[in-house]
Amino acid sequence: MTNENVKKLIGEVFNEIADAIKSGNFGKKVKIGLTTFGSEHGVEELVKAAELATRKYNDFEVVLIGPRVDTSLTIYEVANDGEGHKLMEELLDKGEIQGCVTQHYNFPIGVSTVGRVITPGRGRELILATTTGTSSTNRVEGMIKNAIYGIITAKACGIKNPTIGILNVEGARQVEKALRELKENGYDINFAESIRSDGGVIMRGNDLLTASSDVMVMDSLTGNLLVKIFSSFTSGGDYETLGYGYGPGIGEGYNRLICIISRASGAPVVCEALRFCATCAQNNILEIAKVEFEKANKAGLKEILARITKTNQAVEEKEVVAPPKKVVTAQISGVDILELENAVKELWKNGIYSESGMGCTGPVILVSDEDHERAVNILKSKGFIA
Numbered sequence: 001m002t003n004e005n006v007k008k009l010i011g012e013v014f015n016e017i018a019d020a021i022k023s024g025n026f027g028k029k030v031k032i033g034l035t036t037f038g039s040e041h042g043v044e045e046l047v048k049a050a051e052l053a054t055r056k057y058n059d060f061e062v063v064l065i066g067p068r069v070d071t072s073l074t075i076y077e078v079a080n081d082g083e084g085h086k087l088m089e090e091l092l093d094k095g096e097i098q099g100c101v102t103q104h105y106n107f108p109i110g111v112s113t114v115g116r117v118i119t120p121g122r123g124r125e126l127i128l129a130t131t132t133g134t135s136s137t138n139r140v141e142g143m144i145k146n147a148i149y150g151i152i153t154a155k156a157c158g159i160k161n162p163t164i165g166i167l168n169v170e171g172a173r174q175v176e177k178a179l180r181e182l183k184e185n186g187y188d189i190n191f192a193e194s195i196r197s198d199g200g201v202i203m204r205g206n207d208l209l210t211a212s213s214d215v216m217v218m219d220s221l222t223g224n225l226l227v228k229i230f231s232s233f234t235s236g237g238d239y240e241t242l243g244y245g246y247g248p249g250i251g252e253g254y255n256r257l258i259c260i261i262s263r264a265s266g267a268p269v270v271c272e273a274l275r276f277c278a279t280c281a282q283n284n285i286l287e288i289a290k291v292e293f294e295k296a297n298k299a300g301l302k303e304i305l306a307r308i309t310k311t312n313q314a315v316e317e318k319e320v321v322a323p324p325k326k327v328v329t330a331q332i333s334g335v336d337i338l339e340l341e342n343a344v345k346e347l348w349k350n351g352i353y354s355e356s357g358m359g360c361t362g363p364v365i366l367v368s369d370e371d372h373e374r375a376v377n378i379l380k381s382k383g384f385i386a
Contacts, residue, residue, distance in 0.1 A: 029061045030281040032274055033088055033100035036066030037081035040263045041239070047071055049270030056271065060278035063097060092256045098281040099257035101245070101273045103265070106331070106357035106364055107133040109340070111251030112146065112220050113260045114153035116244035116276055117230035121209035126230075127154050127162070129215055131223040131246040132260050134358045137341050140171040141305050143217055144178050147189070148301070149250040150215035152292050156248075156285035157276075163192035165203040165213030169222055172202050178304050187299035228262065231269055240265040245273030248280050252293045257281055320345040323353040328366035332376055334385040337363045343384040350378050 036046040047069050050062045054073065063074040065084045076091070078084045085105060091097045107113070112133030119126050129150030136142035147164055154162035164179070166172045183189045191201045192213030203212060208226065218226070224246070231240035246260035259277040261270055293301075335343045340356045340363045347354040347367065352375050355366045367375045379385045 029059060030098040030278055031061045031063055031096070032278050032281065033063050033065050033091060033097040034270070034274060035081065035084040035088060035100065035102040036064055036069075037084055038103050038263055039265070041266060043067060043069060045267050046270055049267040050274065052267055052271045053274040057275055057278070060282070062274055065100070088258070089256065092258070099259065099277040101259045101261055101270065101277050103261050103263055105258060105260060106366070107249045108251070109134050109137065109356045109358060111135070111249045111254050112149065112358075113249050114149050114247040115223060115227040116157070116247055117227055118242050119209055119211040119230065120233070122211055124211035126208070126211040127157070127215045128223045128227055129153070129217050130220045131227045132358070133220055133249060134337060134363065135220070135251070137337060138309050139219055140174045140178070141309050143171055143175045143219055144305060144308070146220070147175070147179055147215070147217045148292060148296055150217060151189070152250055152285065152289045153248060153280070154215050155288050155292070156280045156283045158283065159214050161190050162214035163190050164201070164215050164217060165192040165194070165207060166201055167208070167216055167218040167222065168202050168204055169218055174308070175217065176201055178308060181304060182296065182299050182301060185299035187296050187301070232264065238264060240269045243269055243272065244276040245269055247276065248285060250289060252289075255286060257285060320348050322348050323351050326353045326368040326371075328353070328355050328368055330367050330369045330372040332365040332367065332372070332379065332385065333363070335363055335365060335379065339384055340365070343379055346382055346384065347375055347378060352378070
């Protein structure tokens with residue numbers, strides 16, 4: 001280590017000691033990234049949010065990933081949002097940041113985000129499981145997974161035994177049956193009761209407004225709609241003012257803490273999204289997820305899901321083997337979510353390696369740049385895209 005690096009390290013240590021004495025918090029601060037490209041309100045709005053979080057909270061550090069701006073915060077300079085996401089992933093994998101807040105990010109199928117809002121009926125916080133991404137292309141399987149994702153996030157927020165409600169959407173009764181079986185098999189689920197006179201774990205719109213449960217389970221498209229309404233109902237829709245954003249991406253084996261905000265999220269929401277992300281990092285949400293998945297799988301989660309998907313699948317397709325893996329950076333959108341996996345397999349049949357993903361605006365298929373044009377033509381010819 002050079003003398004210059006030693007001096008820098010000593011300086012950082014003394015700064016940390018000074019901050020700890022000032023704040024009374026002697027734990028090591030987690031670093032949370034914020035990508036600043038892509039907002040409908042401009043880079044300045046996100047920088048404002050980061051500076052607000054820094055003034056409001058003193059137990060974590062915010063670093064920016066984006067263009068050079070006039071701020072005292074640390075900036076990792078990049079030219080566009082694509083470079084920003086690539087650098088974000090590198091920083092997370094190296095441990096230089098412990099979490100990141102971003103927008104318009106494509107999670108793999110199996111990973112979806114768990115949001116957190118403030119309900120108008122009682123002013124209570126409500127965790128929405130889930131709000132972006134897709135846990136599964138099978139609706140019921142996805143909602144069962146969403147319940148686990150919601151429990152994980154609630155525990156990362158300090159709720160030791162969260163209550164679970166299931167929103168009354170298509171498939172809710174099948175989800176209830178599966179979760180009750182999981183509980184009978186030994187996985188601890190604390191079911192909530194609706195405020196309506198007939199009670200039960202199936203929740204109505206009234207329960208959304210009053211936050212009758214700690215966690216509300218639903219499909220991600222419904223969750224996305226709800227988080228937008230709760231966040232911007234006072235502003236007319238073009239500026240999100242309330243809540244904590246769309247939350248962390250959760251999935252079995254997923255090892256990055258990436259929290260999502262909308263391009264319409266204003267500084268107040270982005271500030272609290274940074275707080276949400278920092279809390280998840282401080283409480284080690286990735287370890288909580290690992291433990292919860294182990295418990296659920298021990299109680300037969302995978303067997304329950306396999307039985308449900310087999311029941312709901314009309315035709316068992318012959319297994320298609322993926323071609324050799326490639327770096328996939330080109331996106332193809334326009335494929336319906338229910339046809340996404342079939343579209344991926346169609347490309348595999350034609351020798352094109354592809355992966356499925358889900359961004360804020362819908363499902364995407366990822367292929368290499370060199371295969372992009374041919375892949376589009378195949379998907380058009382097979383009727384997967386217009």
